[in-house]
Amino acid sequence: MEEELRTIIEMSHDGIVIPDEANRVTFANKNTSELTGYRVEELMGMNFTALFINEDREVLVDILTEDEKGEKLGSCCELDILTSEGNTKETEGCITTTRVPIFEISLKGRDQKRG
Helix, strand or coil, X not given: CHHHXXXXXXXXXXXXXXXXXXXXXXXXXXXXXXXXXXXXXXXCCCEHHHHECHHHHHHHHHHHHHHHHCCCCEEEEEEEEECCCCCEEEEEEEEEECCCEEEEEEECCCCCCCC
């Protein structure tokens, strides 16, 4: 089952990131690399909040804190990613609670139809 889930995550059109309790990236899929410009290897261990512009980091920390407290099972908001080249990209980020927070990142305004 783990192999099947990894395949699904890797095939996702969105960036998928799993941070640990200290907000360090423990997993990032190939599309996270494409969105941010960082190689997957560079993302591992990086502070997850560093992927976003300063103004959005506080919002992100609030979402993660609510998630840790079990106050929300999932939420989405608009956040700007800071790429490896220092550029920004408008995205929508959604966090889903399982045993660990899973963060999904998609480009804002991208055609959501898949087929």
